[in-house]
Amino acid sequence: MTISMEQKQEYYEALVKKDSTYDGIFFAGIKTTGIFCHPTCTARKPKFENCQFYLTAEEALLAGFRPCKICHPMSFPHDIPEEVKQLVTAVEEHPEKRWQESDFRELGLHSATARRKFKTVYGMTFVQYARSRRMGLAFKEIENGGKVIDQQVATGYESASGFNDAFTKIMGNPAKKTAIKVLNANFISTPIGQMMSISDEEYIYLLEFADRRGLEREIERLRLKLNARIIPGQNKTNELLEQQLGEYFKKERTTFDVPLFRMGTPFQKKVWQILEEIPKGEVWSYKDIAEKLGNKNKVRAVGNANGANQLAIIIPCHRVIKTNGELGGYGGGLERKKYLLALEK
Known part of the structure; x- marks a missing residue:
């Protein structure tokens, strides 16, 4: 918030x-x-x-900050077990790493025990911590450009390679010449948290909440599918998106007309098209959408397609609920789903 x-x-x-x-x-x-x-x-x-x-x-980590070694903010007021200290140190040495079971063994740790202690002390899983740290570095690059690497090295890190790697593994190498597309990444502030957009002069390719679980993989899939590189930068399409989102949250806009690039299967695109037909202020169930597709047994497939939507709010997957009236899931979190539905009513 x-x-x-x-x-x-x-x-x-x-x-x-x-x-x-x-x-x-x-x-x-x-x-x-x-x-x-x-x-x-x-x-x-x-x-x-x-x-x-x-x-x-988690928000601080996603913003690119690392925990203070003096006050240990994530664990205060708990004592920190040695296994947890090892894991935090290891993440800081290689912040771009995606952890595997073998990595725990190399540290001489029993992964299940170490993970359990980490969750007890920090209130988040180790995977969540490592991911947030990795994404935070990439996000910091987007906000500040290359200057952040110099800043991080100046404040205690021996090498900029981890920061370059964290950005490159997610966004691609902007210097690579074989790319057929260059996309721009930006952050947009909203009343319910920061959102990330990826766009070019023609389309919006992605709009997600910055703390969404799985966002890192979404970005990578998009980049690889389009053979693109993603760099910080503003463009006219994103400017229009920011303007229309601002109007939406002020209740001055009910529909969006920004140009969208929908990357999905033919079935997913059919589901997303129906989502865009749901009137503002109304909710439809997964079953309703399956029936509109002509097959009431496609409820699960509709749910999967709904969850695969990469254009949050604009393609209103938040307007879909369970058949029994329960809200169901939402990639941005249930509190945000409640907020958006209340805003639209």
């Missing part, structure tokens, strides 16, 4: 005063050092303009 300026001032005051009543309420990302802390950290306090505030540790 968006943090208001009033809340930011309140959180900054708590940070300066080391107010323990705010521990666990927010996390402070420090732009000048690239770390994030909990409110009672004993490190020197930054200026207000050098702080970014987050409600969860």
Whole structure:
């Protein structure tokens, strides 16, 4: 959720005063050092303009910040088991890595035990932590361009290779000459969190919440399918998207007319076409959509196609619910689904 300026001032005051009543309420990302802390950290306090505030540790990680070694914000006030310290250190040494069972064995760790302890201390799975750290580095590149690598090396890292790798493995190498497409990645702020768009001068290819599980794979599939490279940059298509999303959240717009590139199977595209026919303020069930396709037994397939939608909000998969009236799943999270349905009513 968006943090208001009033809340930011309140959180900054708590940070300066080391107010323990705010521990666990927010996390402070420090732009000048690239770390994030909990409110009672004993490190020197930054200026207000050098702080970014987050409600969860995952948000701070996705923004490209790493945990402070002084206050250990993710585990406070717990003691940190040695296995967990090892894992965090290993992630920082190779932030671009996708972890396998063999990696745990190389560290001399029993993976199930280490994962369980990690979840107990940090409140998130190790896979979630490693993914958020990896994605955060790539996202930071998008926001700041190549300068972030120099900043990270200057604040304690020996090599920029991990940061280059984290970006390249997800977005592709922008210097590679064989690409037939160059796509631009941007972030769009909304009242329910940051969204990421991928576009060019002709189409919007992807619009997802930045913390969506599986987003990394979505981006890679898109890039590989189109033989594209993704680099930070603005274009007229994304400018139009930002404008229309802003109008949507202000209740000034009910439909979108940005040009979309729908990458999917013929069946998925049929489902998405029906999704776009659902009137604002209404919900249809998976069964309703299956029947419109002419086969009421396609409910599961409709659900899978709904989940494969890469153009959140614009193709309104949030308007689909279970036959029994329950909300069902949503890639952006159920709270966001509730918010969008309430907004549209």
